[in-house]
Ligand SMILES: [Fe+2]
């Protein structure tokens with residue numbers, strides 16, 4: 001974890017971390033959409049790719065509000081999770097394993113994002129950065145909705161199997 005002496009510095013450093021992370025995710029999602037075998041999962045990844053573009057823009061606006069240039073800082077956690085997704089894509093021997101593995105990797109990313117955006121939003125509130133808190137809250141809802149959608153897709157394929 002980066003060293004920071006003030007909450008504002010800590011906020012900025014985490015913002016740079018998630019900014020880099022979102023850019024990694026932006027590159028990974030089209031590959032995941034291409035590899036997914038069920039149409040609803042493909043669609044979910046495509047939709048979240050578009051959402052992620054908006055999330056990157058929100059982060060850029062927050063950097064702007066702080067009079068800082070938008071700069072990323074290597075986010076090792078996201079890199080590891082994206083790597084996990086890549087392994088699924090090269091190793092899966094069937095469509096079923098591919099989709100299950102992709103959902104698992106994607107949910108791990110969403111859970112990381114939910115944790116980070118939740119923290120960032122509450123820090124923004126503590127720092128009196130109302131506009132930033134609002135923007136972070138919007139992204140947080142999108143990450144939660146994506147996680148729920150992935151849950152639903154996972155459950156419906158389980159149900160299809162059982163039928
Ligand atoms: Fe995101």
Ligand SMILES: [Fe+2]
Nearest residue numbers: 110113143146
């Ligand atoms: Fe996400």
